[in-house]
Amino acid sequence: MSLRVLVCNDLPIVLDGLRSLIEAEPDMLVIGTTNSGMEAIMTARTQRPDVVVTGLDLQGINGTEMIRRLLREPGDTPPRIVALAMNDDDETFAGLLRLGVNGVLVRGTTGQELSAAIRSAAKGQTTLAPQIATRLVDWYRRDNRTPHEALRIPTEEITTRERQVLTLLAQGMSTEEVAAQLSIGVTTVRTHLYRLRCKLDVRDRVQLVSLAYRSGLIQSA
Numbered sequence: 001m002s003l004r005v006l007v008c009n010d011l012p013i014v015l016d017g018l019r020s021l022i023e024a025e026p027d028m029l030v031i032g033t034t035n036s037g038m039e040a041i042m043t044a045r046t047q048r049p050d051v052v053v054t055g056l057d058l059q060g061i062n063g064t065e066m067i068r069r070l071l072r073e074p075g076d077t078p079p080r081i082v083a084l085a086m087n088d089d090d091e092t093f094a095g096l097l098r099l100g101v102n103g104v105l106v107r108g109t110t111g112q113e114l115s116a117a118i119r120s121a122a123k124g125q126t127t128l129a130p131q132i133a134t135r136l137v138d139w140y141r142r143d144n145r146t147p148h149e150a151l152r153i154p155t156e157e158i159t160t161r162e163r164q165v166l167t168l169l170a171q172g173m174s175t176e177e178v179a180a181q182l183s184i185g186v187t188t189v190r191t192h193l194y195r196l197r198c199k200l201d202v203r204d205r206v207q208l209v210s211l212a213y214r215s216g217l218i219q220s221a
Helices: 012-023 037-047 063-071 090-099 111-122 130-142 160-170 175-182 186-200 205-215
Strands: 003-008 028-034 051-055 080-085 103-106
Touching: 003 012, 003 037, 003 111, 012 028, 012 051, 012 111, 028 037, 037 051, 037 063, 051 063, 051 111, 063 080, 063 090, 080 090, 080 111, 090 103, 090 160, 090 205, 103 111, 103 130, 160 175, 160 186, 160 205, 175 186, 186 205
Parallel strands: 003 028, 003 051, 051 080, 080 103
Antiparallel strands: none
16 A cells, blocks of 8 residues: 655745655655645645655745644544754754654755655654764764763753743744744843753753753653
């Protein structure tokens, strides 16, 4: 049985290219394409794709919000998600992984890598672009603290606002979305994140969110 794939992207040339690559695979069927986040949700409800391949810049609602809503849709088997992240930054990667996607690919991904990620996602496995996987490995290699030491964080130094910012970031929100949610400036959000990294002695946002969950500073939903 062919894997049913829904493809979402705001650029027509990319959308057509993705469709052509996926339809060239004998075990895959593209059941729809769209540049709209809301249309993607409606199509997923009616067509029940196995995997959704999506960019993050969609019309209406962005890809991150679309993914969040899709994975919270009622039903036992939400679609698996393979996200295409064009921005090479830790905030984007951390947000997508926290949301629960089954694949994160970046600019330069080959057709073979895309099809492999779709097949893995359909099985419930997670595929990361080599650049992201390497970054995560480097993170663990750099961290010379013992597990107990790593979890001894100065919670008394974390302000209420910093905890709010960190919680929203861990939910997959971007800096801009956090600022809008809390009615504060983007620069203020970035200042809070910088202070959090200093207080918790971490190097990037991926590590910041991971440490916050492992230590119990914020709770999983």
